[in-house]
Amino acid sequence: MTAERVYRLLLRVYPRDFRSEYGREMTLIFRDEYRMCDTAALTFWVSMVWDVAHSAMSMWADVWIARGKNYTRTVEVVMKFAGILAASLGVFGVLNAVAEGVAMRGTLERPPLLGVVLGGAAGVLLIAAGAAVVRSTRSARNTATIALVTSLLIVMIVRLTHPWMSELSELIGIGLPIALLAALHWPRRRDDSSASPA
Amino acid sequence: MTPESHLPLAPATFQILLALVDGERHGYSIMKEVTARSDGAVRMGPGTLYGALKRLLEGGLVEETEERADVEVGDDRRRYYRLTKFGLRVARLEARRLEAMVRAARRKKLIGTEPA
Numbered sequence: 001m002t003a004e005r006v007y008r009l010l011l012r013v014y015p016r017d018f019r020s021e022y023g024r025e026m027t028l029i030f031r032d033e034y035r036m037c038d039t040a041a042l043t044f045w046v047s048m049v050w051d052v053a054h055s056a057m058s059m060w061a062d063v064w065i066a067r068g069k070n071y072t073r074t075v076e077v078v079m080k081f082a083g084i085l086a087a088s089l090g091v092f093g094v095l096n097a098v099a100e101g102v103a104m105r106g107t108l109e110r111p112p113l114l115g116v117v118l119g120g121a122a123g124v125l126l127i128a129a130g131a132a133v134v135r136s137t138r139s140a141r142n143t144a145t146i147a148l149v150t151s152l153l154i155v156m157i158v159r160l161t162h163p164w165m166s167e168l169s170e171l172i173g174i175g176l177p178i179a180l181l182a183a184l185h186w187p188r189r190r191d192d193s194s195a196s197p198a
Numbered sequence: 199m200t201p202e203s204h205l206p207l208a209p210a211t212f213q214i215l216l217a218l219v220d221g222e223r224h225g226y227s228i229m230k231e232v233t234a235r236s237d238g239a240v241r242m243g244p245g246t247l248y249g250a251l252k253r254l255l256e257g258g259l260v261e262e263t264e265e266r267a268d269v270e271v272g273d274d275r276r277r278y279y280r281l282t283k284f285g286l287r288v289a290r291l292e293a294r295r296l297e298a299m300v301r302a303a304r305r306k307k308l309i310g311t312e313p314a
Binding site: 014018021022025026028029030032033047048050051052054055056058059062 | 225226229241243244245246247248249251252253271272274276277
């Protein structure tokens with residue numbers, strides 16, 4: 001096996017993109033260095049292996065930092081959609097509470113006024129939480145957390161006082177705030193925009 | 199990005215920029231220039247060189263020029279690199295930063311008052 005082939009094998013430790021972009025040039029340099037080498041073969045190979053080892057680690061670090069940034073961006077986009085969904089469902093909740101209140105006013109049964117009012121309040125809180133999630137700042141995150149916890153408590157009170165609450169309402173009123181709270185407080189990597197100096 | 203945001207430069211990066219101040223060079227020529235300028239004290243392997251060049255290209259400090267053979271080294275076509283105006287500004291800023299540090303070291307008598 002020639003020295004150049006051994007070096008080409010060593011190049012396999014680099015990330016694929018880096019290798020395909022610079023592998024040929026690096027092999028040319030290796031060939032030049034090998035031809036002009038004025039040190040012992042062992043010294044030469046030790047320096048080459050050392051160079052490959054520490055530069056490959058650095059290249060892989062760059063790859064993982066880039067992947068981390070992509071992951072952070074994806075999470076941000078998903079959270080914005082979740083915020084818009086929460087706000088939309090909040091609007092739906094408020095409209096639904098108003099409609100129920102209006103529809104039950106003329107019936108013999110006394111309108112479940114507390115349930116309607118609390119349902120409307122939970123909807124307003126979902127709108128506030130959704131808007132805060134979309135803003136995605138630290139203070140907005142705290143606002144969203146408070147709004148979601150309060151909305152969750154209200155819906156649970158409504159569920160206890162009015163057991164005929166529909167499954168869809170339970171899913172929206174209880175499942176959504178829990179899912180959003182989990183997503184907001186799930187430990188995630190910080191966007192490290194201060195990559196190592198050039 | 200501002201030129202200042204690239205500072206401080208890694209030693210290998212500054213060595214590459216210094217090598218390119220004279221004009222465009224291919225990878226092996228950059229390595230030889232760095233070794234010759236430092237009297238052999240700084241030896242850069244191909245991995246370190248192209249890792250640094252990749253970052254310099256991405257940062258817009260260096261750009262690739264035409265690919266051609268260097269008759270002094272061989273027939274193989276090689277990629278040539280040159281400094282951009284932005285890269286030159288960054289190199290100047292880094293040189294000034296290092297100069298200020300050396301001046302401070304002189305004032306503290308860590309090194310002689312006259313350059314060696």
